[in-house]
Every structure is written in structure tokens, then in C-alpha cells.
Amino acid sequence: MPLAEGTSARVSYKFYSDAAIAPGTEPAAGTDPGASGAQILRRVSTGLTLSKDTFQSSEIRNDRQIADFRHGTKRVQGPIDGELSPLTYADWFEAALRGTWGAAIADDESTFTSVAADNATSKFTLGGGNPVTEGWRVGMILQFTGLSEAANNAKSFVILAFAGANNREVTVYPAPTTQTADTEFDVTTVGQSVVVPSTGHVSRKVAVEIYNEDVDIARLFTENRVSGFNVQLPATGMSTVTFNVMGRNMTIYEDSSAPFFTSPTAETTTGILAAVNGLLRVGGSTVAVVTAANIQLDLAASADPVVGSNLVPEIFLGRANVTGQMTAFFDSPDLINDFINETEIELLIYLTTTNDANSPAMTFYLPRIKLGGADLQTQGEGGQSITLPFQALKYQGVEATTGIAASTIQIVDTQVS
Numbered sequence: 001m002p003l004a005e006g007t008s009a010r011v012s013y014k015f016y017s018d019a020a021i022a023p024g025t026e027p028a029a030g031t032d033p034g035a036s037g038a039q040i041l042r043r044v045s046t047g048l049t050l051s052k053d054t055f056q057s058s059e060i061r062n063d064r065q066i067a068d069f070r071h072g073t074k075r076v077q078g079p080i081d082g083e084l085s086p087l088t089y090a091d092w093f094e095a096a097l098r099g100t101w102g103a104a105i106a107d108d109e110s111t112f113t114s115v116a117a118d119n120a121t122s123k124f125t126l127g128g129g130n131p132v133t134e135g136w137r138v139g140m141i142l143q144f145t146g147l148s149e150a151a152n153n154a155k156s157f158v159i160l161a162f163a164g165a166n167n168r169e170v171t172v173y174p175a176p177t178t179q180t181a182d183t184e185f186d187v188t189t190v191g192q193s194v195v196v197p198s199t200g201h202v203s204r205k206v207a208v209e210i211y212n213e214d215v216d217i218a219r220l221f222t223e224n225r226v227s228g229f230n231v232q233l234p235a236t237g238m239s240t241v242t243f244n245v246m247g248r249n250m251t252i253y254e255d256s257s258a259p260f261f262t263s264p265t266a267e268t269t270t271g272i273l274a275a276v277n278g279l280l281r282v283g284g285s286t287v288a289v290v291t292a293a294n295i296q297l298d299l300a301a302s303a304d305p306v307v308g309s310n311l312v313p314e315i316f317l318g319r320a321n322v323t324g325q326m327t328a329f330f331d332s333p334d335l336i337n338d339f340i341n342e343t344e345i346e347l348l349i350y351l352t353t354t355n356d357a358n359s360p361a362m363t364f365y366l367p368r369i370k371l372g373g374a375d376l377q378t379q380g381e382g383g384q385s386i387t388l389p390f391q392a393l394k395y396q397g398v399e400a401t402t403g404i405a406a407s408t409i410q411i412v413d414t415q416v417s
Contacts, residue, residue, distance in 0.1 A: 029220060055072055090413055113126070160281065225301060233351070273351040
């Protein structure tokens, strides 16, 4: 009999049509989630496992031995680790934020009259309308077509800020090529965005199958909720993401019954994001001295046992607690002063898969963070690094006026459609 190898394992997932969890009972897997329509997931590793509460007898016996040991409530728990790439984890980010990806926005000269560009100020200036009213937000990515300046066409521009009357001055990255006002053009936001919403939070549950093809055995982990993520952005190496999962049960399928998911959709083929490609802005300024960063969202998932069933009645999710940390070479007192003065700053991370002008990309925008420390250790002979943990907070301004999402975090993925 062969031994299972990691390279022969396939991880697939499918979200249930019914997100509710019924205490004491499980849905029939063949009906929901059902065997068809699953998606193969790219991964580095997965630590999903079924565990049980266990109870050892405390009875004192003359034979000085333990006579009973019992199993109690079952739970599924563990991480799914991968290298971050556009589209690949779109379903998982949506589930963690408990929001919904919003559709791309398409406009033209009938809405904005005209558009001019200035390289020195890194701005597009619209002749009419209000882009914020149309749904544009800081952190979204724009592409124009039909402009007289060819260098500004089919190129990705990240929105950094709005200014001027009716928000018609749009600061972007990278700086556009200067052009006079054009009165015929099309402009779209690329991909879609998702936030932690203020209302209408969406509960989701997902089934995850790990199929070891070489031994023809599948483990189907059922009724899982995504309880958070951890995005790691090293200065060298690939960007990574870990999703934390908590669920209710696991079923084994083998031989002719394996795998459970039939003909899942092939894994995505998008490139992997690297922190060396893109942009990092802290407090409204581009920063080139950050050596690493991470963003974590924790929903404080819990699965409490009940009497009369070995299934937990629900996977409870708490507040969306977004935290993180940056490390940077020490070059000025600005970030230390931000910590000392309890200054609220923004964090925008723009990641691309290549250096192309319209490369597949993602942005992570945290409009309001506070630094929780500024640890500067003086040691060694090389560059001195400062460690900056932060807490992200919900943006309290008026979204319809400022063009900043009224949320703790906004994620944009250019490949979501």
C-alpha cells in the first residue's frame, strides 16, 4: 500500500448554500454543500484537523488504575496557508470580512465632462460630476481608455486621495503623464472591493476537502466558518496569507467513494504578489524604509459544547479586530512621534504580481490606525530598525463626502469580477 505524499494532496472547497448551523444536527453533505461545483485551492499547507474533548475518570480505585476515558464534543480547527495571489482567496477574504464584493464602476465623459492629467501633482482632474458619488473610493484602482495621451490608457492607477470641488481632483499612483483635458474617454474601476460592512453582515460556512490521491482517501471537513486571516509582507520573498478556520465535523471517504467533490474547478493561475512590487503609504506619505509588514483580522471564533450532543451548536464569531505590525529602518522621528502623540494615520498597501503597467494587483487600505508602540533597539553595526505594532479602527468620517470607506479595512482585487 502506498504512503501519502504532500504533493499528491488536493485541497478543494465549496461554500454552503445555507449558511445557518442547526444545533444537534448536520446537513446531508450530498445535498448541501453537494459534490459538484467545488474549487481547488492553491496552498502551501493546511493544518485542518478534527479534535475532540476528552475526559479521564477521576475515580479512586483499589487497583490503582484508570478504568474509563471518554470522548466529548467534536471540533474542526486549523489554518490554511498559501502564497498571496489575486483572485485565489477572494471567497475567503469575503467570508472573513463578512461583506460582499462590490461590482466595478464604469463611467465616461457623460458623467465627468472631461479629464486632464498632471504629472507634477500626480493628479487627474475631472471637469464635472463627483467621482465619490459614483462610488470611487481611496484604495480602488482605475483604468482609462480613449485618452489622447496613450501612456495613460490601459494603465492601473491607485486612488490615493480626493480634493477640490466635488472631489474632482483625484491623486493617484503612479503619476500620470501630463495631458490637456479630453472630452471623450471611458474609465472603470478595476476588479472589485470588499469591506467589513457597518450593517448587513453575511454569515458563511464552507466545506473543505483534503484528498490524498495516492492512497485514495479524502477527509471532508464540514460546516466551517472563516475566523480570520494573517497577511505577511516580507521585504524579500513572496507575500503569504493564512486563513483560520473553525468547524464542526469531519467525514472520511475512501476507495470508490473518494473524493467527495467531483470535478472541482481548477486552481487559479494568477501570479504571486511580492511586497517589492507596488506601493506602501503610511500617514499619507510614500514610505521606502519599511522592511516588513503584516495585517491580521481576528473574529475571536468560539465553539462551546452543549449537553446532549457531540456537535457544537454554532461557530460564534466576534468583532472584526484588525491589527498588525510594521518594521522599518530608523530614518526620522515621525513614526515615533505618531506613537507618542497617539496620532491617527492611514495605511495603504498596493501589491502587484509584475512590474507591468496593468499588472494584476491587490490593495489593502486601513484608513485609521493607531500605533501601539515604537520599539527602537540600538544594537549591531547595521541599519537600526523600529518595530511598530498597530490597531486598526473603523473610519468615522462621512464616506459619501470623503471617498473613504466607512470601515476598518478595504480590500481590492483586480481579478475579481
